[in-house]
Amino acid sequence: MTLKNPDASGFDTPEFLDEMLAHLRAESGMDTTAFADNPVRLLGGFDTLIFAFNLAGVTNELAGPLVIRLFSETGGAGQARKETVFQNAMADAGYPVPRVVIPGGERKIGGRPFNVMERVQGHSLMEEMMGDPEATARVIDQLAHTQSELHTAPSSGVADSLRESGIAAEEFRIVGQLRYVQRCIADPALTHLEPIVAWLIENRPDERDELSICHGDFHPGNVMVDGGRVSGVLDWPGALLADAEYDVVITLVLMTVAGPSLVPDAPPGVFDAFAAAHLDSYSRRRTLDAERLRYYRAQRAIRAFIRETAARTPGVDPELAPRDQYPWSEEGATRRLVSVIKETTGIDAQLPPGVEPE
Helix, strand or coil, X not given: CCCCCCCCCCCCXXXXXXXXXXXXXXXXXXXXXXXXXXXXXXXXXXXCEEEEECEECCCCCCCCCEEEEXXXXXXXXXXXXXXXXXXXXXXXXXXXXXXXXXXXXXXXXXXXXXXXXXXXXXXXXXXXXXXXXXXXXXXXHHHHHHXXXXXXXXXXXXXXXXXXXXXXXXXXXXXXXXXXXXXXXXXXXXXXXXXXXXXXXXXXXXXXXXXXXXXXXXXXXXXXXXXXXXXXXXXXXXXXXXXXXXXHHHHHHHHHHHHHHHCCCCCCCHHHHHHHHHHHHHHCCCCCCHHHHHHHHHHHHHHHHHHHHHHHCCCCCCCCCCCCCCCCCCHHHHHHHHHHHHHHHCXXXXXXXCCCCC
C-alpha cells in the first residue's frame, strides 16, 4: 500500500509564495525579508502540507532553517494551537522538539491554518532502520528511551498552558476521543457499533492523579536523529495528557496493524517482533500496567475501526468521516483491527462495506 501525500496544487504558485512572504515580513518587522531560496516541499504527514525554507535579511529566530506546516481547512486551527502549546512547552523543558516560532493563530495562508517552526536536522529513525537493518535493535532502544523520557516530564505546566490558550479539555484528553465514538454510534448508519463503544465506556480505567504528556503518533518516522543523537520529535497535533500506556499502545498498534499494509513486502512477523521489542525496552525503563495496556489497545483499535467504518459506510454524516488519509484504510489493516477488538474485548465487530473476510 502506498500512501499519497496531500495534494499541493495551488501551493506552488507565485501567489502562495507572496502570501507566505507577507506573513513572514509582518512577523519579522522588516520589509526587506525575502526567501534565500524557493521553499521546498517535504513529503510526510497524512493531512498537512510541509515546506522547508530559509530567509534572507533577518537576524532573529527566523534566521535559521525553518518549515511551515499548513493544516487542513476544517479543524486545522485547533490542531495548530495545540501543537504550538505542546511543542513549545516541551522545548522549554529541554526535550528534543522543534520550537514553533510563528504560531499561525487565526491567520491562514491559502485558506489553511499554519505554524512556522524550526527545521530539525538529520534523518528519521525509520530511514536509519530501512537503510541498515542491523541498526534495528539500536533504533528500538532509542525509540523507547525517547518515549519514556517524554512520559517522565511533568505535565501540570502543559495543562495550564493549554487552558490559558483557550483549548477545551476534550481536545487534549481521552474524553474527547470517547465523545467522538459516541457521536458516531448516534448516526443511524453506525448504530451496530454500539456494543464496542459500550465496552469502552464500561471498562475505562480510573484516571490517575498525574497524567503523562503523550505524543499520540510516536513511531520511528517521527523521531529524527543527527550524529547518533535524537535531534527532534515531530508531528504533535495528536498530543494528549493521558496515561503513558495510551501512548505506548499507539506505537504498538501502528506497528502491528498499520505496518504490514504500509510495507507489504516486509517479512512475516517483523512488525510483531518490533512491537514486542519496543514494549520490552520501554518496560525496562518504566513500569506499565497490563490492564491499562489491554484497555488502550482496545480503545485504539476501536477508534480506528469506527473511523474506517464511517469512511466506508454510505449515508454517514460527513462530519464523522475522517478527512485525512488514514494509514490503515487498506482491507488487511481493517481485518487486523477486528482481530484486536475480538482479542481485547471478546466482541465480534462487523466488517465495514467493501472489506471481505479472509
